[in-house]
Amino acid sequence: MDSTAADVTAVRGPLVSFTGDPFLTSREDAFVHESDGLLICENGVITGCGDYSALRDRLPAGVEPTHYPGHVISAGFVDTHIHYVQTEIIAAFGSQLIDWLNHYTFVEEQRFSDADYARRIASSFCDELLRNGTTTALTFCAVYPASVDALFEEASARRMRMAAGKVLMDRNAPDALLDTARSGYEDSKALLERWHGTGRNLYAITPRFAPTSTPAQLEAAGTLRQEHPEALMHTHVSENTGEISWVRSLFPERRGYLDVYDHYGLLGPGAVLAHGVHLTGRERGRCAETDTAIAHCPTSNLFLGSGLFHLHDAKDPRRPMRVGLGTDIGAGTSFSLLATMNEAYKVAELSNYPLDSVKAFFLATLGGAQAMGIDDKVGSLAPGHEADFVVLDPRATPLLAERTSRAGDIEELLFVLAVMGDDRTVRATYVDGALAHDRDAAASAA
Ligand code: GUN
Numbered sequence: 237m238d239s240t241a242a243d244v245t246a247v248r249g250p251l252v253s254f255t256g257d258p259f260l261t262s263r264e265d266a267f268v269h270e271s272d273g274l275l276i277c278e279n280g281v282i283t284g285c286g287d288y289s290a291l292r293d294r295l296p297a298g299v300e301p302t303h304y305p306g307h308v309i310s311a312g313f314v315d316t317h318i319h320y321v322q323t324e325i326i327a328a329f330g331s332q333l334i335d336w337l338n339h340y341t342f343v344e345e346q347r348f349s350d351a352d353y354a355r356r357i358a359s360s361f362c363d364e365l366l367r368n369g370t371t372t373a374l375t376f377c378a379v380y381p382a383s384v385d386a387l388f389e390e391a392s393a394r395r396m397r398m399a400a401g402k403v404l405m406d407r408n409a410p411d412a413l414l415d416t417a418r419s420g421y422e423d424s425k426a427l428l429e430r431w432h433g434t435g436r437n438l439y440a441i442t443p444r445f446a447p448t449s450t451p452a453q454l455e456a457a458g459t460l461r462q463e464h465p466e467a468l469m470h471t472h473v474s475e476n477t478g479e480i481s482w483v484r485s486l487f488p489e490r491r492g493y494l495d496v497y498d499h500y501g502l503l504g505p506g507a508v509l510a511h512g513v514h515l516t517g518r519e520r521g522r523c524a525e526t527d528t529a530i531a532h533c534p535t536s537n538l539f540l541g542s543g544l545f546h547l548h549d550a551k552d553p554r555r556p557m558r559v560g561l562g563t564d565i566g567a568g569t570s571f572s573l574l575a576t577m578n579e580a581y582k583v584a585e586l587s588n589y590p591l592d593s594v595k596a597f598f599l600a601t602l603g604g605a606q607a608m609g610i611d612d613k614v615g616s617l618a619p620g621h622e623a624d625f626v627v628l629d630p631r632a633t634p635l636l637a638e639r640t641s642r643a644g645d646i647e648e649l650l651f652v653l654a655v656m657g658d659d660r661t662v663r664a665t666y667v668d669g670a671l672a673h674d675r676d677a678a679a680s681a682a
Pocket residue numbers: 319333337341444445472475536564567
């Protein structure tokens with residue numbers, strides 16, 4: 237098909253992207269930086285990416301790239317763990333995990349039985365993701381199927397690549413939030429068949445965590461996963477020491493927390509487990525050998541006092557795990573993957589492991605896409621990949637401008653953006669090849 241100006245988007249400016257995992261290969265093999273780059277997108281797909289002067293002749297006649305000099309263009313951020321139904325309870329004071337669930341979360345999630353409320357929050361949630369440069373998220377919904385429809389409808393309207401699922405819980409929560417092993421299976425199956433692969437949507441089978449599902453429900457989730465291996469699987473694991481003891485008492489016949497999911501066939505490629513703060517060495521090995529991923533959620537782990545994730549162990553080149561970053565809103569405290577990189581850096585420092593900026597940006601982009609098993613689609617700026625990207629502004633605030641003006645190279649610039657950046661740093665977000673958020677236009681419209 238001939239390209240017409242209408243289907244083409246082109247942007248020019250400094251580009252960063254990944255061709256490999258910088259935890260496992262040399263910087264040169266993993267990281268790409270074009271100081272004056274050009275990205276050409278046609279019909280939502282990247283068709284050209286590289287040095288501006290080498291690629292400019294490929295621009296279709298009449299297409300003038302949008303120029304972002306002095307900015308940084310990266311693949312859109314991938315949030316591998318977030319709860320849209322907790323958007324309204326960020327910053328809930330005073331509790332660790334189980335009390336926080338009972339006092340705040342289970343109360344708020346009941347409000348999603350109202351489909352109008354679900355639609356309103358789903359809409360502001362998607363806007364907030366885009367304001368923060370996040371173009372793909374793996375998202376918990378509430379127990380109610382309509383809460384899933386609401387999110388996929390809002391994501392579809394914005395053409396985002398969204399992964400989500402109905403939470404499964406049939407015990408240890410208020411009655412209004414419980415399904416049954418059978419209804420949870422049937423509702424999930426219907427939602428999966430309705431949404432998975434519709435537009436850019438992906439379905440994730442979503443047992444909340446082992447304590448809120450009976451063995452019968454976990455078995456049904458495993459059956460559904462077997463029937464639909466193309467879907468993702470999304471849950472929590474080993475976040476909090478009290479939670480781990482509870483799982484041991486509920487499943488005494490299992491070797492440990494991870495083994496509960498393993499037993500029911502819930503691990504494997506496309507399975508993303510949030511937190512994994514207290515995984516044992518054996519459990520990390522099992523994740524690595526099954527290609528089960530962990531969503532590292534540092535702002536949440538600090539906020540709930542859950543503990544410190546051992547990134548250096550998770551990415552041990554002898555048995556590396558797939559790891560992405562998650563905001564874990566509402567236990568997490570920011571929608572920004574930049575703010576999340578900042579906290580990941582600090583958590584790693586507490587284990588005497590300096591997380592450099594190239595690795596941090598990898599986790600927030602291609603690493604997250606690998607964790608979700610969609611790295612053939614999103615997570616890097618490469619021909620054939622979907623055209624989701626973010627434009628970062630090193631002069632977004634006076635202090636950031638001062639500090640970034642002294643950055644000696646791209647790695648230092650990325651580090652300062654990760655440590656000091658937030659939603660103000662996101663100049664623009666493009667989804668499916670089209671501008672989906674323009675910070676300055678939004679500010680002047682407000
Ligand atoms: N474990 C089970 N449910 C949740 C939740 O909603 N948030 C977090 N952080 N951990 C959980």
